[in-house]
Amino acid sequence: MQIKEISLPEKVIGFYLDSGIEHLYPPQGEAIDKGLLEGKNMVAAIPTASGKTLIAELAMLSSITKGGKALYIVPLRALASEKMDRFLKFRQIGIQTGISTGDFEARDEWLGANDIIIATSEKADSLLRNETSWMQDITVIVVDEVHLLDSPNRGPTLEVTIAKLRKLNPKAQIIALSATVGNAQEIADWLKGGLVLSEWRPTDLREGVYYADTINYIGAQKAVAITSSDDGVNIVIDTLEEGGQCLVFESSRKNCVGFAKKLDRHVDKLLSKQERSVLDKIVDAVIETSETEASKVLAQCIRNGVAFHHAGLNSAHRRLVEDGFRENMIKVICSTPTLAAGLNLPARRVVIRSYKRYDSNFGMQPIPVLEYKQMAGRAGRPHLDPYGESVLIARSYDEMEALFGNYVNAKAEDVWSKLGTENALRTHVLSTIVNGFASSEEGLMEFMSATFFAHQQEARNLQELVEQSIAFLLEHGMLQQEGRLRATRLGKLVSMLYIDPLSAATILQGLEKAGKLTDLTLMHLVCSTPDMKQLYMRSSDYTMINEFATVHKDEFARMPSPFKSIEYEWFLGEVKTALFMIKWIDEIPMDEITAQFNVGEGDIHAFADIAQWLMHATAKLAETMEFPGTEKAYELEKRIQYGANAQLLELVSIRDVGRVRARKLYNAGLTSVEALKNAGVERIGQLIGPKTAERIMHNIMGSYQTGKIKGNGFAEAVYRP
Template sequence: MQIKDLDLPEDIIRFYTDSGIEELYPPQAEAIEKGLIEGNNLLAAIPTASGKTLLAELAMLKSIADGGKALYIVPLRALASEKFDRFRTFSSINIKSGGVRVGISTGDFESRDEWLGSNDIIVATSEKTDSLLRNETTWMEEITTIVVDEVHLLDSANRGPTLEVTLTKLMKLNPDCQIIALSATVGNAYEIADWLKAKLVLSEWRPTSLHEGVYLNGNINFHGSQKLIEARTKDEAVNVLLDTLEDGGQCLVFESSRKNSVSFAKRAGRMVSETLDKPTRNALDELVEQIIENGETEASNELAKCVRDGTAFHHAGLNSAHRKIVEDGFRSNKIKVISSTPTLAAGLNLPARRVIIRSYRRYDPNYGMQPIPVLDYKQMAGRAGRPHLDPYGESVLIAKSYNEMTGLFDNYIDSDAEDIWSKLGSENALRTHILSTVVNGFATTRDGLLEFIEATFFAHQNDTWGIMDVVDECLDFLRYNRMLEGDESLLPTALGRLVSTLYIDPLSGAYMVDGLKKAKPQNITDLTLLHLICKAPDMRQLYMRSGDYEVINDIVLAHSDEFAEIPPRSKEIDYEFFLAEVKTALLIQDWIGEKTLDYITKKFNVGEGDVHAIADIAEWLMHSMSRLSGLIAPEMSSENADISSHTALLEKRIHYGASPELIELVSIRGIGRVRARKLYDNDIKTVDAIKSSGLERVSELIGPKTARKLFKEIGLHFDIKSEEPGKVNSQTMGSLMEKEQSTFSDFEK
């Protein structure tokens, strides 16, 4: 089927033909035949790189041409950015005045983001979409096409319930809206399609053939064939990847842990570096400089060393800048090998000639090392083969014995992905969604809640009578904590409305309110408030390690008056959870106390990315507690009633990772906490002090380039004649340029 033959505006057809896409792949042609551009709902369960995104694009563009608006839902912020960059290329398509406009929204869960309504395509995470519904964003009712990427995440215990309830609400809010659901791995695709009232495109077709095999004793064993791998090192996976590079390909290696991914990248780098030519080495040196500029921990140096050798590691502990450098370096074929935890398989467009799954077991805190699901294997294997670049793709599992090899063929290569099951049936999953469903008027009675739940995927798979016991438990909890009122008719209270719009778990809200009331006014410190937000189930708490117990317990004893409540040590499980909360609070305390990231990552055995992720959640929760404290102020003692000013300051400090005295300086765009501290310690403590100090003095402290940007930011500019605001003489400029070349950038996000 040809693109030019589709019933689409000429400008859309020209956009694709000009970019070299003239003919549809077989699954895409099937989707067209099943009414994709005629407004039919569709579930496309087709392999990675088989053209799922194009299906979404055609449906969205047709909808926009007809005067509609599209919402593209993704599971990850990184994937949202990737899709946003792609869809921005539609600005040249003149199906409406000014071209197709694209917006993105992934954060600030209390914002309506009404400004996004002027766009034709809005890209958002499922959590952000849920928050937009909770905040009753008006343009949500204008959506005519909804795309759900990675719909198999309905099966995720963490993200699944939010995605499921969000889809259910959207279908109720916009019953005539077209739903396009996409996934590479769905075991029970017919069941999900039936729930969505969607046509199903189910295919194994790939533009680049995939060969799945198992490595054992020097050979990759495929069905019906073998491939001999030269033994150059003792590490079998290194031998397999060297074979890939020799043939001109790139390699993704999936490891079971962060530690293993780093170790493998280092080990492989010793051999990979010998295969690099001079142009590649020069290109890698540029990436190394970027990594050093964007990091301040020992892990940054480790990554830089690996990249210099043509390898890299990739996991959630890296900061976002490093992850992007690695991903872009791999896409441009500068980095030859990425050793990653399975997070890289979750949606990002990063294919390779060969995928090596070095470990098919993953650590479970309850059961130890366990085999991964088939669905996860299929996600990883699906990354093999770059369309239009590789003649084929290969995924390779590593076995130690013949029996293990046959087991891997039976349990992974020749198996179908598991069925997707709703995870909505627990109190933890339902509690927050029941509150938001009542607050937004999707249900105003218990019977109304039952009717709403009957529209979910959970009800599509199960009888609803069992879940109503859980619903009643949630309702009792919400009433007890004064978030809902009424028995048959359900009415949200002011507290319930605020908790819902803040996008926090009602249990988090209950903990915060209760803790604020119990805290002794004279003993409230930063640690008091940091511990309260770290108690929230929304917080990503740190694990307790064997060496932590004595240290954390001593801190608790020394600061016992500062905690709103301490569980008795006789309740061992409760007390261990409490210690983990305190440990997490201490990390945030170090962050706002301006400890270096290198110090924090080593002390708490975490990555830069973990620190930033915890700080992001902490900022959101501290903002929530600030809002909650303002609401309940009339119920608190007069000494506690002004706690909102303390929480508001902590929110800012968490955002910038700074002490109170630096807030004015770090609030200036481009001045991080390191530069702010340099200025402050040199008696430049305010914006006025920056202005009066002059460009040359400020340049001595933070570098000429940054200083000029700083003065521009605060409304002053300089020319080449004088140092006065608006003027800099040529001699001074030359001096500043010389300093700039020798000044090391200590920029810190």
């Protein structure tokens, strides 16, 4: 089908023609034939990079040009930015896009001026909870990566958010984009929509298994030259010698780094002079954004054209690696499977070095077919590579046969709702009542009947869990039963703060019981809630953490007896996480923290983001319920945001002044913004370098003119769990 033939305003058609898109891909044409532009709900279950986003774009643009508004829901913040970059191009045709990523309590009313609003599923849920008015004006709802309904962490929120949005806007069109999953038809039936199910790809994908120096595809083989005793190295070098780039998936971060280090001397030989000089610039940028030992390892690999990528990297490094790869300067990325879920980063060849992953209950387990397909699907850059190839590695003929059967020729699993647990339901039962979607048990059950769970199983299977959730919320003063179910002031606050009611109950009980309220008391309290991520307890941690807990026993609001071994073990995990965060706010150097806790810089920020959000909730709860700890919790919230002691808070709130620079300035007597202004750029330059001093001076002078400190995080803290 030609773009010109579809019934969209001329300016929209012109926009696509100008960007070089003249023909629709077959699945896109099928979506149009099935009623996409007539407002029909649609599920598109097609492979990565096969034009799913364009299907959503056509529906959004069709509705917007008739006066509508679109909400685009993504699972990850990184994806929200990627979509934002794309949709900003619509400015040329007068269509505005905004992104909602801030504080969960914020209504973001100002975003209503946009035609397209991008939000993560959690943020969309919080906007609904805060009764943001433009939510009612939405005419198209796009749900990207809808197969995440299957995720125990994200799925329940996603399906409840979809159910609420449909209740609020019964006429809105829903476009759900999915990987090819086993039961896409079931998702389409739930949404009362058409289904586009296709394996079509713009670039051919050859899936193969490497065994005995050969990549075996269905009906073809390719011999690989042996330059190393490591099969993975040989497959990578073979790709680069053909002029392609390689994405290598490893099961753990340690293996990613190890394999990148192993590869670099092989890849180094293949680089041109010009590539080397660009890589050197990337290396400079890596070093400039972090001084840790881990970043030196990354820098060394990048110098040789190889990188690793996992959640332990800080966000600046992740971006540098992704951009360096897109520009074809970095030739190989060794990544954990997280990279496969989302980011648009295709390569000529994908090598899956390990198809097993560690599971804390069952040890090493084979990955699901869906995950394999997501990784393999990254192979082949549209319009650049003649074809893409994915390669699994077998050590025996039998293993090769099994890999063909279990992955290459296998069908992806079905998606299953994960709403059926009290932990998943409790928070949604509360918010459903707070927002007036229900006011009785029957009303709740009727609301739940619109979920994917109810479509897939029986709504009445949720009855007992709904009853348990109501009982919990009544017991903890978040609901009242006055004939109808009504949310109390506390219930409304908990829903708006976007925390699990069990977290709120834990925090309030802790504040009430705690004798001494120290930094550790509050930090442990936050770390003992179900909303907090926990650090894993290694056996080598036990003695140190146990000793620490014993010495500080008066500071914990709750400490189980060491004789209750499982509970006590769990408690030690919380203490370890709290100690990790205390080190961060006590300005312990990054390297020391990462070494002691066996984490990366990215983990520190990820944990701090959640702890900051929960500490903010603690402050609000204490303030509203007139419990002790309000002031301290507000101060800790800021300290977690910046990773600094209280005395540095004024300095770190200036843009470009992090905890390390602030400490240097402070120790030299420059303890406030006023002191910096008086000291002048030269003096500041002597302490933290002339270029940074210029930038900082510019920031404080500019901000003083407007009477506000620019980038002042106190007022605009961003909570991003």
